[in-house]
Amino acid sequence: MGPQTSFDFIVVGAGMAGVSAGYFLSQHGRVLVLEMESHAGYHTSGRSAALFTEAFASPLFCALSTGSKKFLMTPPDRFAQDKIMTPRGAVLVGRADQQASLDELYEKTSQISPTIEFLTLDRVLDLVPVLNSEGLAGGVFDQDAMAINVNELLQGFIRGIRQNGGELRPDEEVLGLSISGNGWTVTTGKQTYQTEIVVNAAGAWSDVLAERAGAAPLGLVPQRRTAILFDAPEEFNVREWPICMDVDEQYYFKPEGGALMGCLMDQTPMSPCDVQPDEMDIAMTVDRIQNATTMNIRRIVKSWAGLRTSVEDQVPVVGFDQTVPGFFWLAGQGGFGIQTAPAMGQVAAALATRSALPAEFEDLGIDALAMSPKRLQNS
Ligand SMILES: Cc1cc2nc3c(=O)[nH]c(=O)nc-3n(C[C@H](O)[C@H](O)[C@H](O)COP(=O)(O)OP(=O)(O)OC[C@H]3O[C@@H](n4cnc5c(N)ncnc54)[C@H](O)[C@@H]3O)c2cc1C
The missing domain is CATH 3.30.9.10 (D-Amino Acid Oxidase, subunit A, domain 2)
Known part of the structure; x- marks a missing residue:
């Protein structure tokens, strides 16, 4: 039997955005994360300053950081092998x-x-x-500013995806995406896959990937x-x-x-x-x-x-594309994609499975509508 080619969710990009979303989505169905480089975190996620600060972030990034703090301070059992947060100031x-x-x-x-x-x-x-x-x-x-152990966080998400039956396949660039009545066909240089939902977590390449899927770029x-x-x-x-x-x-x-x-x-x-x-x-x-x-x-x-x-308004883009069905955006995290990853991953998983956001996120003022690609696609 060859490798599995049909998944509930295919996430494109194994940076912090992709693996955090993949982790929370793997609690709902079979996840495949495709990464064009030889390892996760090769691009922006492996090059950050690894800082966590709520006070020096914009209101929405502050709320997403606060929503991430509990996970970062006390991750689930067996998530990490070392502590993720260290006091820094x-x-x-x-x-x-x-x-x-x-x-x-x-x-x-x-x-x-x-x-x-x-x-x-x-x-x-x-x-x-x-x-x-x-x-x-x-x-x-x-x-209260903290240093984040970025590799520990990234590897924890990947380990969790695998524990939940999902996979990460490096060295596979997504080159083609086409949709039909049976869902998406995703083509890499090595393999062709089927899925209902494609998550665009391609970082700096998110607009490029959107164009490959027939979606309009958002001006990232x-x-x-x-x-x-x-x-x-x-x-x-x-x-x-x-x-x-x-x-x-x-x-x-x-x-x-x-x-x-x-x-x-x-x-x-x-x-x-x-x-x-x-x-x-x-x-x-x-x-x-x-x-x-x-x-x-x-x-x-x-x-x-x-x-x-x-994007221009500096607010992240999370949600389904308005015109291309089953194409889900998770992009535009600017300078805060590490410290907000646990909350962003949970928001992405809730929206991609058409579920409500965790109640505590709404209390923090995390507004899914404010992050929707709709704001950029209606003008
Ligand atoms: C110098 C610097 C300092 C920073 N400091 C901080 C900080 O202190 N705190 C903080 O929270 N944030 C910080 N950031 C921001 C943070 O690093 C980013 O917000 C975050 O890493 C973005 O993650 P990402 O997953 O969207 O992007 P990436 O990590 O770039 O991941 C995208 C992935 O998609 C892959 N990909 C693209 N196209 C395809 C395709 N077609 N097929 C398959 N794979 C594809 C890429 O190879 C890449 O691995 C900093 C950034 C920089 C540059």
């Missing part, structure tokens, strides 16, 4: 000429979280002693973001530092093992691709972090870039 800092940005941020975030603190210059320097004190005004501190824009890993100054124990970010999103740096990860917070629109960092952007990352601190970055251990993909 996040401080957004500003100079005197950025005081208005700091005030505005504090005003906004302290309404979301009672533990948000406005830090004086001295307290900021206690937390991140390498900051250049000259001209620095202070910071807004989210002590992948944006490049550049990161470096560099040697930490030897005189400090950087492992205890929070993530430190410029309040006007010019840079951030954070501990990564005994080294530091730095990011330019750039947003350069790109076509979907295996994105690589630009040399100028790497130089600019170094420059901005050196200007903001007393650090002299002597050695870059590695550099990389990832694509954060959004």
